[in-house]
Amino acid sequence: MLDIAADLQRWAEEGRDFAVATVVAVGGSAPRGPGAALAVDGEGTVIGSVSGGCVESAVYELCVQALADGADGADGESVLERFGYSDEDAFAAGLTCGGVIDILVTPVRAHDAQRAVLGAALAAAGRGEPVALARVARGPAALLGHALLVRSDGTARGTLGGHPELDRTAAAQAHALLEAGRTGTVELAEDGTHCPGGLTLLVESTVPPPRMIVFGAIDFAAALVRAGKFLGYHVTVCDARPVFATAARFPGADEVVVDWPHRYLQSTRTDARTVLCVLTHDPRFDVPLLTVALRMPVAFVGAMGSRRTHDDRDKRLREAGLSERELARLRSPIGLDLGARTPEETALSIAAEIVAERRGGTGLPLTATDTPIHRASASDGRTAAA
Structure with a gap:
């Protein structure tokens, strides 16, 4: 909910x-x-x-x-x-x-009785605060639907009913899922022990939206900003050139930062959900930026450029000391092969690759595959079960 x-x-x-x-x-x-x-x-x-x-x-x-x-x-x-x-x-x-x-x-x-707990959870989620809501999804009818609100500091509000230890164990399990940014289910016994079969709890976690940082204040970046917002990302545009990196040119961005890309990336907050899109295709910016980016535990690193640009970039990154394993993380040229030409088509191509990477998709037409259309992936924090 x-x-x-x-x-x-x-x-x-x-x-x-x-x-x-x-x-x-x-x-x-x-x-x-x-x-x-x-x-x-x-x-x-x-x-x-x-x-x-x-x-x-x-x-x-x-x-x-x-x-x-x-x-x-x-x-x-x-x-x-x-x-x-x-x-x-x-x-x-x-x-x-x-x-x-x-x-x-x-x-x-x-x-x-549950109104206050559910209302507090909704208010916290509406404010963008990290919060987990644990509810009894399967078990005795008297407990079904009972809710427990757990905040990022581990404090809890509400009760699932039943044994006193149930709330304590459920709060700990919900807090662990919240820290991982995951929504899933937890199996517990009615007395709060970890024996499955008694109760199933649905734990919904809400965390701040993942970040997309777009490096390079170009026309393709403006289209990618719109695509990123559509996908639910908090989007930042960064460029060292103040004449191009302006809020007026990127009204859809949450932030527009004037700074050297590698310096900004070293100083800003990132996590395992962060997406980095390098659109500058200029070695002055790309090499120091990607040297930092490919050594960070982020979800996606992609760089724009032609095949020739990619080959030159790869050579420079090797000279900068990046390993084969680090270079293998780079999506370059960025995007899926859609035949894209316009900024909007290119942004769609990039967004499609990001979704495929996040969800474990192949990037192939569905008519060319026989795998399930809807499937969970380990990187999908919203649907994985505990």
Whole structure:
């Protein structure tokens, strides 16, 4: 539910009753991963998605029913439903892609005990704070949907109910997933021990968006900034030339920095999700920058240029002392082979390679492959299970 935190926070502030349906587990080919959510308020307004359309109508009805069940003042109960492909009835609610998804539907009414905890989680996520929300996704009906909020300093709010040790163990597990920036599931016993089979917790983590740093204030960079923002990155443009590196030329960027690229990269914050795109194709900038970049634990390093530029750059980087292993990390020339020519087409090519690297894709047309279309990858922090 944290993926639609901004809208849900507004509903909470307005005092609306609503029900949230959250994907807690997937099997086979499924369009959305754990944490994907759909919500319905008391007026029937719907936001979000759990399947890209396959089972939305059925999930909508579950949310409406969950709200109706608590309309008499009693706390509504959470329910867990499974959706898969139905061979017997082509019109039954199911996933035509052949996958299976488990969905937890939780009513959130103004008087519900869980409202304060969920509201605090939504507010924190809306402010961009790192936070984890652990909820009982499978287990005794009395505990289903109970929530525990865990912050980056390890402090917790709320309770999952049951044994006192359950909250302590769940908080520790949720904090570990939060530090890794991952959303996933945790198996625990009802007494808080690590024996599987008793409870399944869905832990949703929200962390600041990953960074994309674009080096080189050129027209291709402007198009890549727009693509990066579309993909959810916090985008920075860096160039040593103040006449080109201006906010007016890059209105879509979160930051525009005037500095020597390698010096800025050495001083700024990066992590394992950071994407570095070097568009300068000038050895004065490229070589010192890539010498630093290829020795950093970032997600992606790519550099623009022709085949000739790449060969010259490779030679210079070898002379600078980079190893074969370090050079193997460089995506150069950057982008997938789309036949791109315009800045916008080139930005699409670069963005496609970044997505393929992140998700473990081949970059081939789907018609030329027989692998699952939707698959988890180790680098995908939002859908990997604990």
